[in-house]
Amino acid sequence: MADITAAAVKDLRERSGAGMMDCKKALTENGGDMEAAVDWLRAKGLATAAKKSGRVAAEGLVGVAVEGKTGAAVEVNSETDFVAKNDQFQDFVRTVSQLALKTGGDVAALAAAAYPGGGTVQEKLTANVATIGENQQLRRTRVVSVNEGAVVPYVHNAAGAGIGKIGVLVALEGSAPVDKITALGKQLAMHIAAASPLALNEEGLDEALIDRERAIAMEKAATSGKPQNIIEKMVEGAIAKFRKENALHSQIFVMDNKTKIADVIAAEAKAAGGSIALVDYVRFQLGEGIEKQTSDFAAEVAAAAGTAKPAA
Structure with missing residues (x-):
């Protein structure tokens, strides 16, 4: 079992908006893999869509x-x-x-x-x-x-x-x-x-990203209890919405919140x-896609001074 640190739980919580215990469970279920944990939370309806800017x-x-x-x-x-x-x-x-x-x-x-x-x-x-x-x-x-x-x-x-x-x-x-x-x-x-x-347009969206979104949508829809044909329509509807919301030409103009960019x-x-x-x-x-290490400044000072407490 992966060692789930408090820092990892905090990071996931900030990225997903999910509760602390849900974040810990997501990391545990996914062997500490941060990206897989984000997808797990989204599939469970416990987190909003995470963009790279997060x-x-x-x-x-x-x-x-x-x-x-x-x-x-x-x-x-x-x-x-x-x-x-x-x-x-x-x-x-x-x-x-x-x-x-x-x-x-x-x-x-x-x-x-x-x-x-x-x-x-x-x-x-x-x-x-x-x-x-x-x-x-x-x-x-x-x-x-x-x-x-x-x-x-x-x-x-x-x-x-x-x-x-x-x-x-x-x-x-x-x-x-x-x-x-x-x-x-x-x-x-x-x-x-x-x-x-x-x-720029829907055709330009990364297919690997679409596949990932489809898998998440499928897992969400599967919990609805609806027939398979309805589930498939729900999934395709979710993908169509994702494409429109993330392709520039089909996005809604932020200046009036009603007109497509095209x-x-x-x-x-x-x-x-x-x-x-x-x-x-x-x-x-700036920095999108780069993971930045976080540190406990007080712990660093204590370690430098040789006064850090031994690990339990």
């Missing part, structure tokens, strides 16, 4: 930059939020965001790119680690572009120009006036920051007297 824990900054009809986003991680407030670190993220415009969304190419003043991006990052005194990592980057239209940037929880906790790029292709496209892009970017879509774009294109198509987007939220 695992956000790493510190640092996300940066976005746009030049012409191309936009780039980067994420640079640090150990603490104190570094994210450091001018040297912030300047590095802004500079790297600009450099990322030329490296095609490849982290290795970005790390090897020449950094202003000499050396490469990776060498500058290594130097920053030495001078700031904390580990830092160039985690990811992505680039989007259009032939006609605009790429619109947006930063939520901004720490400064072009840097913050959530960075969004919206790629809108079309013949409508650029000012109209840009205004729409800003609204869509704010929607994306808030609604956290998982794909319809918002169509209406704006008609009003602008030209074409507008949402062809791509980027949403980077």
Whole structure:
């Protein structure tokens, strides 16, 4: 039997919203596997759908930059939020965001790119680690572009120009006036920051994720006591709802809470007297998908002082 720690129970409780004893039971039933425990709780109706953003824990900054009809986003991680407030670190993220415009969304190419003043991006990052005194990592980057239209940037929880906790790029292709496209892009970017879509359209959703949702829905429906044909309809209904709620084009616009994003774009294109198509987007939220170790500060101090109590 896996050793279920209090820290693991606390983590699961924060991620799922379920009660402490339910979280402990979920971990016990699943051998301490956190993801399996989340699914177990959801299948039992004891937790709400967990998004990747529920695992956000790493510190640092996300940066976005746009030049012409191309936009780039980067994420640079640090150990603490104190570094994210450091001018040297912030300047590095802004500079790297600009450099990322030329490296095609490849982290290795970005790390090897020449950094202003000499050396490469990776060498500058290594130097920053030495001078700031904390580990830092160039985690990811992505680039989007259009032939006609605009790429619109947006930063939520901004720490400064072009840097913050959530960075969004919206790629809108079309013949409508650029000012109209840009205004729409800003609204869509704010929607994306808030609604956290998982794909541009339903066809783009990860099938492995759909399979996972189907398994959860099936287990939930199985407890209803209804005939198999009804259960199958319930499951497919749940999957259809999941697809609509997580694909950007079919999401409901957060600005009015009633119109599909696809319809918002169509209406704006008609009003602008030209074409507008949402062809791509980027949403980077700081630390999403990274598990951060938690520690008991008092215990660490006690251990350092040699006064820690022996384990029972």
